[in-house]
Amino acid sequence: MATLEELRLQLDEIDDQLVKLYENRMQVCKEVGEFKVNSGRKVFDKLREREKLAAVSAKVSGDFNKKGIQELYEQLMSMSRKLQYQLLVEAGALGRLPFIEVDSLNKDKARVVFQGVEGAYGQAAMQHYFGENCNSFHVRTFRDAMEAIEEGSADYAVLPIENSSAGAVNEMYDLLVEFENYIVAETIIPITHTLSGLPGTNLDEIKRVYSKAEALMQTSRFLDEHSNWQQISVVNTAIAAKKILEDQDKTQAAVCSAYAAKVHGLSVLQDEINDEPNNSTRFIVVTNQKIFLQDASKISICFEVPHESGSLYRILSHFIYNDLNMTKIESRPMEGRNWEYRFFVDFEGNMADAAVKNAIRGLREEARNLKILGNY
Structure with missing residues (x-):
């Protein structure tokens, strides 16, 4: 019986051959790629690859080896394609990339839309990126904002796409697929939630708490300490604050920002109620133009x-x-x-x-x- 060292030497000899064969194979793949560039042929030939996998699988015995040789050749063909894609790009065949590079966004003259009402976190994100005096208006839903951009009544929309504790804003991903609008920038702002209500309200008077679903999730530890409170989801944290003002009902409170509470004449009943003290939300800036900044x-x-x-x-x-x-x-x-x-x-x-x-x-x-x- 051969020793471990002798078996390893045999493997080294086989590997030396494999390395040389790999280089030979990639050289031929390069020549195939050059032929495809000159003849306008597609790199990816799915039928050819399936036939190749079936052919090499038939040349080995045992299920384990059949699976292994297929995986090996999938990788070899994948590397071959990537080499050929590189040749295509070098030849100037970039495919459809109709995005135009620009030096900057025209922030000063832009009309910007955000979702919610005055006092919304979306407004704060908009002002953080475009400045406090930007020309702006607000709409009720994310869809309304995307439609405003698509139809040209706004140049940009500032919309949330991800929160550091609650995760992705799923609706935004679906809307990015549905609409021909594009991301040109992002801005991240800290999210500090308060429990706010009508002036003079005591916590033991509260029966219902309104806020955006994500905000209720982000403050669940505090809210769950008050099991008798009914949690009710609305479109936006600032809309929740506005509802409390309009209803004039001390049994109701809102999870919202201190700014939204101030705008709508509410008192902060409990400050900084976030589960995660470093909570923040990433907002995207969206437009209907296919552009990207140099940097x-x-x-x-x-x-x-x-x-x-x-x-x-x-x-x-x-x-x-x-x-x-x-x-x-x-x-x-x-x-x-x-x-x-x-x-x-x-x-x-x-x-x-x-x-x-x-x-x-x-x-x-x-x-x-x-x-x-x-x-x-």
């Missing part, structure tokens, strides 16, 4: 993949091979297709970068319904 450093995309084993893994490999740092991934169910999902990915980069162009070229060919949501 943009994050890209958001969405796509669908075949409902089969390994499909998401193969798509995400485009970020790995192009040394792109993926910072976030979310999934949302697809309407009318039970248990199938659309994926949303944020990654670092600028659309002028070669690595980004390579990745997007590959993603566009291999994913279903790829949409670039913005570079900001």
Whole structure:
């Protein structure tokens, strides 16, 4: 029986051969890529790859080896495609990337919309990015804001997409798919919730608490200490504050910002009731123009993949091979297709970068319904 050292030597000899064969294979793949560039052929040939996997699988014995050789060749063909995508990009075949690079956004003359009423966190985020004196108006829902941009009554909308403790604002992801609007910037503001009510209200008088669903979630520890309080969801924290003022009912209170309480003449009954003291919300700035700033450093995309084993893994490999740092991934169910999902990915980069162009070229060919949501 061979010793461990002798077996390892045998493996080293085999690996030396594999390395040489790998380099030979990639050289041939490069020549295939050059042929495709010159002839206008697509890189990704799904039927050819399926036939290849079936052929190599038939040449080995045993289920374990069949599965292993398929996985190995899936990786080899994936690396081949990425090399060929690079050749296409170098040849100037960038695919459809109709985004225009701009030096800056025209903040001074912009008309901006936010969701909610005066005192909403959306207003605070808008003022943080565009300034306190910006030309603005508010609408009732996120959809109303997206429609205002699409029809041109506003140049930009400032809308929440993620909270540090409550997570993603799912409705915004769905609306980004539905509307032809694009992210051009983001701003992050701290979220400090208060319990506010009519002046002179005592906590033991309260029976109902109104706020946005996410705000109720973000203050659940404090609210759960008062099990007799009914928690009622409304569209926006500032709308909750406005309702308390309008109803003039001391049995009602709102979870809202101190600014919203002040705007609507309420008293802060309990300050800083967040579960997480460092709570913050990320807001996106959306427009109907396909533009990106020169110094943009994050890209958001969405796509669908075949409902089969390994499909998401193969798509995400485009970020790995192009040394792109993926910072976030979310999934949302697809309407009318039970248990199938659309994926949303944020990654670092600028659309002028070669690595980004390579990745997007590959993603566009291999994913279903790829949409670039913005570079900001």
